Amino acid sequence: MNKLLSIAAAAALAVALSAGAAAAKVKACWIYVGPVGDFGYSFQHDQGRLAVEKALGDQVETAFVENVPEGPDTERTLERLAREGCNVIFATSFGFMDAAVKVAKKFPDVKFEHATGYKSAENLAIYNARFYEGRYVVGQIAAKMSKAGVAGYIVSFPIPEVVMGINAFMLGAQTVNPDFKIRIIWVNSWYDPGKEADAAKVLFSQGADIIVQHTDSTAPLQVAQEQGKLGFGQSSDMIKFAPKSQLTAIVDDWGPYYVRRVKEVIDGTWKTQSTWEGMKEGLVVLAPFTNMPDDVAKAAAETAEKIKTGALHPFTGPITRQDGTVVGEAGKSLPDTDLLSMNWYVKGVDDKLPQ
Amino acid sequence: MDVLQALILTVITAATPLLLAGVGEAVVERSGVLNLGVEGMMVMGAVSGFGAAYLSGSPYLGVIASILAGMALALLFAILTQTFLANQVAAGLALTLLGLGLSGLIGESFVGLPGTKVEKLVFPVLSDMPFIGRILFAQDLIVYLSFLLTAVVSYTLFRTRIGLIIRAVGNNHHSAHALGYGVIAVRYLCILFGGACAGLAGGYLSLAYTPQWIENMTAGRGWIALALVVFASWLPWRVAMGAYLFGAVTILGFFVQGMGWGIPSQFLSSLPYIVTIIALVIISASRTVSRANAPACLGQSFVPDR
Numbered sequence: 318m319n320k321l322l323s324i325a326a327a328a329a330l331a332v333a334l335s336a337g338a339a340a341a342k343v344k345a346c347w348i349y350v351g352p353v354g355d356f357g358y359s360f361q362h363d364q365g366r367l368a369v370e371k372a373l374g375d376q377v378e379t380a381f382v383e384n385v386p387e388g389p390d391t392e393r394t395l396e397r398l399a400r401e402g403c404n405v406i407f408a409t410s411f412g413f414m415d416a417a418v419k420v421a422k423k424f425p426d427v428k429f430e431h432a433t434g435y436k437s438a439e440n441l442a443i444y445n446a447r448f449y450e451g452r453y454v455v456g457q458i459a460a461k462m463s464k465a466g467v468a469g470y471i472v473s474f475p476i477p478e479v480v481m482g483i484n485a486f487m488l489g490a491q492t493v494n495p496d497f498k499i500r501i502i503w504v505n506s507w508y509d510p511g512k513e514a515d516a517a518k519v520l521f522s523q524g525a526d527i528i529v530q531h532t533d534s535t536a537p538l539q540v541a542q543e544q545g546k547l548g549f550g551q552s553s554d555m556i557k558f559a560p561k562s563q564l565t566a567i568v569d570d571w572g573p574y575y576v577r578r579v580k581e582v583i584d585g586t587w588k589t590q591s592t593w594e595g596m597k598e599g600l601v602v603l604a605p606f607t608n609m610p611d612d613v614a615k616a617a618a619e620t621a622e623k624i625k626t627g628a629l630h631p632f633t634g635p636i637t638r639q640d641g642t643v644v645g646e647a648g649k650s651l652p653d654t655d656l657l658s659m660n661w662y663v664k665g666v667d668d669k670l671p672q
Numbered sequence: 673m674d675v676l677q678a679l680i681l682t683v684i685t686a687a688t689p690l691l692l693a694g695v696g697e698a699v700v701e702r703s704g705v706l707n708l709g710v711e712g713m714m715v716m717g718a719v720s721g722f723g724a725a726y727l728s729g730s731p732y733l734g735v736i737a738s739i740l741a742g743m744a745l746a747l748l749f750a751i752l753t754q755t756f757l758a759n760q761v762a763a764g765l766a767l768t769l770l771g772l773g774l775s776g777l778i779g780e781s782f783v784g785l786p787g788t789k790v791e792k793l794v795f796p797v798l799s800d801m802p803f804i805g806r807i808l809f810a811q812d813l814i815v816y817l818s819f820l821l822t823a824v825v826s827y828t829l830f831r832t833r834i835g836l837i838i839r840a841v842g843n844n845h846h847s848a849h850a851l852g853y854g855v856i857a858v859r860y861l862c863i864l865f866g867g868a869c870a871g872l873a874g875g876y877l878s879l880a881y882t883p884q885w886i887e888n889m890t891a892g893r894g895w896i897a898l899a900l901v902v903f904a905s906w907l908p909w910r911v912a913m914g915a916y917l918f919g920a921v922t923i924l925g926f927f928v929q930g931m932g933w934g935i936p937s938q939f940l941s942s943l944p945y946i947v948t949i950i951a952l953v954i955i956s957a958s959r960t961v962s963r964a965n966a967p968a969c970l971g972q973s974f975v976p977d978r
Binding site: 351353500505536 | 674675678679681682685686751776779780783784785786877881882883884885886887888889891893922923927929930931932934936937938941967
């Protein structure tokens with residue numbers, strides 16, 4: 318019944334609008350790679366969508382499609398949303414990139430935004446978060462807290478974003494313990510709680526005593542909690558799942574960015590751009606430092622502060638790569654383009670990068 | 673030794689949901705019904721189990737709820753396919769879609785809540801045995817149930833009159849009907865049993881494996897269980913072996929990666945499928961045996977002639 322009413326209301330509104338009434342609502346749409354209930358990456362993007370609804374109220378209408386596979390289905394979903402009258406569409410996963418480029422070309426009047434990629438167009442903007450800043454701090458904490466000097470690292474796919482994370486973590490850890498080791502397991506999935514838990518168990522059995530993840534579920538932290546080991550939350554604050562194990566979490570706060578961009582669409586000032594914001598802008602936030610001594614927490618807070626002010630860049634040259642070659646000029650940070658296409662490990666990582 | 677023990681424990685947790693759902697489905701298919709809705713029943717079991725455990729505070733009520741949820745969905749399938757003679761493949765696929773969607777809806781308010789875990793039941797003396805003690809006698813209730821299930825189902829199917837009736841119904845429903853057995857009734861019961869097993873498998877995920885509710889947490893395990901049943905030529909103990917083999921190769925893949933030996937991870941992730949298929953194909957290589965095992969009426973609707 319409610320549905321019927323709202324359809325009737327919509328029809329009435331459409332008539333009113335065609336009669337030349339006031340400004341139309343802007344429709345903002347999102348597609349997520351996982352379910353909004355993953356309590357990780359997609360969940361955080363959806364929190365951003367809810368922030369838009371809250372901040373812009375009547376001016377905006379939002380919609381989302383979750384669990385969109387990276388592949389041909391992406392294109393279909395994006396096209397459908399564009400046809401259904403979305404004015405701006407946020408494609409929130411790296412693997413949506415090529416589909417977004419294609420569909421953006423087909424619908425020049427619709428604005429597209431793609432997260433974590435590197436291809437843009439007149440109506441396709443790129444936005445990204447400097448997650449690696451958080452991972453550098455996390456690396457320092459891990460090296461201080463690990464008794465074994467070994468961390469287990471659960472990862473999804475070998476894309477630059479993930480490789481960058483591993484390297485930033487290692488560089489952070491090496492400032493504390495030059496011999497720090499990581500064991501890496503690729504689960505080839507962004508989201509499979511069972512597999513992530515299994516990988517965590519295997520890593521602990523191999524002598525790691527801290528777990529880091531670049532996958533989206535809370536499962537690895539739960540294993541850490543169960544076995545009395547330590548770990549870090551991913552994308553959202555997962556302290557409820559591991560009150561005795563979570564040291565901190567790298568939290569993505571997309572809300573302010575989404576509100577700003579949708580506002581620009583409403584005002585007609587939206588332009589394509591490529592933004593890459595981090596801890597300074599508040600897009601990447603570290604959850605409270607817990608389960609660690611005060612001096613470790615203090616040091617971590619100091620590092621975070623330095624990154625925020627720009628005094629410290631995790632990828633400051635010279636950096637020795639795994640194969641022994643050196644990149645970057647002394648005292649200068651690597652350019653963003655190098656970071657966004659990173660396909661090499663830093664020295665000290667005992668893993669072969671899948672190609 | 674400790675590493676090996678830890679690995680075996682991990683293998684058991686990884687294999688248990690596949691085993692439970694697979695053995696249940698083996699019974700369903702033995703009765704001549706193809707239920708492709710395992711994934712849907714499993715995920716409903718997961719959300720109901722988590723919900724009941726969270727609201728009541730008792731993980732065991734959660735286990736019961738997960739079984740009932742699997743059975744409820746199975747009942748729907750049975751009514752559609754047995755009473756209304758709907759196509760089994762279509763109904764099964766619909767069941768999976770329904771389960772995935774409905775569980776997301778029901779579970780919306782459970783996302784992000786820490787769950788209660790089914791406790792380990794440790795047998796005092798037996799669990800002190802070196803090495804195998806911890807593996808066999810310090811598990812949770814659902815794992816013990818999975819051991820028991822394999823044995824009981826295997827025995828029942830091949831050593832009892834009930835098993836004979838189930839297989840008769842699956843192999844030739846007209847003859848079974850002529851002999852006076854209620855084909856539809858037997859199939860209803862088998863479908864419900866399969867639903868209970870799939871629900872319990874889901875409950876294991878949300879109450880023991882990773883005690884939490886997140887959407888789609890089954891992540892395709894229902895489909896793997898379905899495939900195991902066929903490759904295991906409908907023999908429960910082979911389904912169990914297949915599940916453990918699949919789990920073992922998966923965990924071994926992780927172990928090799930963690931050691932940093934440089935074997936491509938994509939290859940290692942495909943290995944469980946390859947190894948399980950090869951192994952089960954080899955043990956069921958004999959054509960006569962596998963033909964004898966395949967339920968002849970699999971997927972066919974039964975309409976009694978008057």
